[in-house]
Amino acid sequence: MVELYMSRADPRAVERAAQLTRCAAEQMSRLGTPVRFLRSIYVAEDETCFLLYAAESDAAVRDAARASGRPFEHVVEVIEEPVS
Numbered sequence: 001m002v003e004l005y006m007s008r009a010d011p012r013a014v015e016r017a018a019q020l021t022r023c024a025a026e027q028m029s030r031l032g033t034p035v036r037f038l039r040s041i042y043v044a045e046d047e048t049c050f051l052l053y054a055a056e057s058d059a060a061v062r063d064a065a066r067a068s069g070r071p072f073e074h075v076v077e078v079i080e081e082p083v084s
Contacts, residue, residue: 002065004072006042006049014042014049017070021051024067028060035064052078 002021006013018040025035038052053061062075
């Protein structure tokens with residue numbers, strides 16, 4: 001998961017960030033490092049956006065985040081448990 005700052009002043013910023021992220025992940029996959037953008041979660045009150053990926057390593061996610069051109073705070077591994 002990538003965390004980045006996202007101002008409330010620009011309502012389309014989350015959509016643009018998701019598109020950049022998706023394109024960067026697709027490009028990395030084409031170049032041989034499988035990375036898949038899953039979804040974004042935006043917390044407007046905190047002006048924070050979380051971008052969730054599926055990848056073999058946090059390094060691959062970090063590279064995809066850099067390739068998107070968006071400045072990010074940090075990258076952390078998360079484990080998602082399916083709801084039954």
